[in-house]
Amino acid sequence: MDPTHLFELVIGMFVAIIALHYAAHSFGLPPSVALLAGGAMLAFVPGLPAIAVDPGLVLVIFLPPLLMDGAWSIALRPLRRHMIGIASLAIGAVFFTCAVLGAVTHLLFPSLPWAACAALGAIVSPPDAISARAVLQRVKLPRRLQILLEGESLLNDASGLVLFRFAVAAGVTGAFSTVDVAGSFLLLAAGGALVGIVVGTVWVLFIRRLRDEYLIIAATTLLSWASYLLGEQIHVSGVIATVTMGLILSWHQHTVLSASTRMRGTSFWTVIIFLMEAAVFILIGLSLRGVVERGGGFGVVIATMGLPILVILLALTVARFAWIFGSDGVIKLCNALGLNRYTPLGAAGATVLSWAGVRGVVTLALALSLPEGFPGRDFILVTSFAVILGTVLVQGTTLGRVIDWAALTEPESEKARLTMSQAEAAMAKAQLATVQSRAYDSQGNLIHPQLLERYQRRAVMIVDYAERTEHYVPMLQAHFDVVLAAVATGRRELIRLHRAGDIDDETLDELERDLDLEELSAISAKS
Known part of the structure; x- marks a missing residue:
């Protein structure tokens, strides 16, 4: 087989993969079943060389x-x-x-x-x-x-x-x-x-x-x-x-x-x-044709x-x-x-x-x-x-x-000894301990008050959430729905600024990465 035709067959196979995966999701089938059946049908397409x-x-x-x-x-x-x-x-x-x-x-x-x-x-x-x-x-x-x-x-x-x-x-x-x-x-x-x-x-x-x-x-x-x-x-x-x-x-x-x-x-x-x-x-x-x-x-x-x-x-x-x-x-x-x-x-x-x-x-x-x-x-x-x-x-x-x-x-x-929320609480306490140890200089003066307050508030909230998870789940879902809506709004504004020529590509890439990370974090926390 000509190398160019072989490459075309490989590209066609990957196109078929995407189409068959889409069909599997549409009909509620396991993708493996759709791919296997699709490959078997492709094996007998007239004009297609035997694989x-x-x-x-x-x-x-x-x-x-x-x-x-x-x-x-x-x-x-x-x-x-x-x-x-x-x-x-x-x-x-x-x-x-x-x-x-x-x-x-x-x-x-x-x-x-x-x-x-x-x-x-x-x-x-x-x-x-x-x-x-x-x-x-x-x-x-x-x-x-x-x-x-x-x-x-x-x-x-x-x-x-x-x-x-x-x-x-x-x-x-x-x-x-x-x-x-x-x-x-x-x-x-x-x-x-x-x-x-x-x-x-x-x-x-x-x-x-x-x-x-x-x-x-x-x-x-x-x-x-x-x-x-x-x-x-x-x-x-x-x-x-x-x-x-x-x-x-x-x-x-x-x-x-x-x-x-x-x-x-x-x-x-x-x-x-x-x-x-x-x-x-x-x-x-595709190998079905040769087997038969x-x-x-x-x-x-x-x-x-x-x-x-x-x-x-x-x-x-x-x-x-x-x-x-x-x-x-x-x-x-x-x-x-x-x-x-x-x-x-x-x-x-x-x-x-x-x-x-x-x-x-x-x-x-x-x-x-x-x-x-x-x-x-x-x-x-x-x-x-x-x-x-x-x-x-x-x-x-x-x-x-x-x-x-x-x-x-x-x-x-x-079952794990700790739930995910309990593990998050333990992690938040450890992080707070590190921030507390570095929030003061050698003379005992508080030099990071906002950072300390933020981690203290975060640790209290996470520990409370771990103890009353069912109470907070609806509010948490609503909270991250708002976060995701804000991210989407920020993304639209960022694209508008770029299309208008107000910011360059480097700024677009940096700020878009920040929005992507914020969106992924919100989706993970919501799920």
Whole structure:
């Protein structure tokens, strides 16, 4: 394909992303569903060339930054508290699901080698980080379930990749060892964690010496690919390396980044992640044409593979339910025996967690990377795409309803010790103490009376608000409505002065930035 035409296709894809996102919001659909369906329809537009997705390139381009974004934004204390549950999902559930699907596939196709059955299980077993993020952004979950799903999606790709590599090797050599798989996984995970620690620590030391915020943002953006590629280059888990590095960055970013760098970096990163997530679903949809053509067309695919694919999709869902409900049963048994370290999810929580296993780009990339001539390659490819389509379209669209049905509540043990207003009160008291210590000169003369009065009044108001939040909420909403109206009036006047030639562009930019900060602060406080 001509490079100019390729660039035109990329631009057209981003235009389609904007249009499909708008359509999704208009019809109340998850954006991932609209993007996947839109990409699938675009794949069959007459005259549009077939899109060949390079699986290795897709993983390298999209997976590292999306993993780092998930690690950057995840809550670290709950992550540590629920690491056993996350490991159960990211490792135990993946291995269990792979075994179940391997057995079911072999029952459906006895002539298919066990290695090929295991490869299919490894490909479709791990729920996808990108798909999980797309679904979780639209729903409200209790903190524990949110952490379990986010943590699982960050770490389970490593389990799936290890199983997949051993299954493919077994398909070629005919040898497979469960002990080797377990040992390799531990080695790859430990090596990846070490790489992530080294890269993250170097970043923390290096950032302290940089002064240009644009260099800091650029260096931090490139770090996700650096850690992933370094891990893969030395044959350890690039996934674990990227996640570990992201967790280190998340912990230290509050102390090593300035306010300006954090705000600008967050804005830049949010747009990049939005485009990447959307592009992934478009590419998955566009790949449908090649998948169907390899299977012999829609008619052949449905007639010869439809029923087995439905059985495998059902087995995939049942296996996840069985593992999660079984794990919850073990916790209840331990509690009955007096081991009360963990709290069961309960039937409603376990149902939501089981229904949230959405597959995506990693499943497709692994399926496409199967070597030519691998046993059952066409069936595995079609099944993998059907699993992605089924989980995104069915589970992705109905998860919100399942959550509403479950009527989940936040357990007291998961709630923060302080509410936001109480935290603001504590912060205001600390700030007042600093102002009081500096409001007087060495002779005890008050030199900052207005500043001291302002912080005293602010601390009293915030403490009173924390104690009587419900009483003040209506007044607070009205207060910031007035602030926003004043900001809008100020903005109109500023633009009028600029259009009339009374102020120059530099003045416009400076005052507009002040208004923007005031508006963002008011919107944040109002919400």
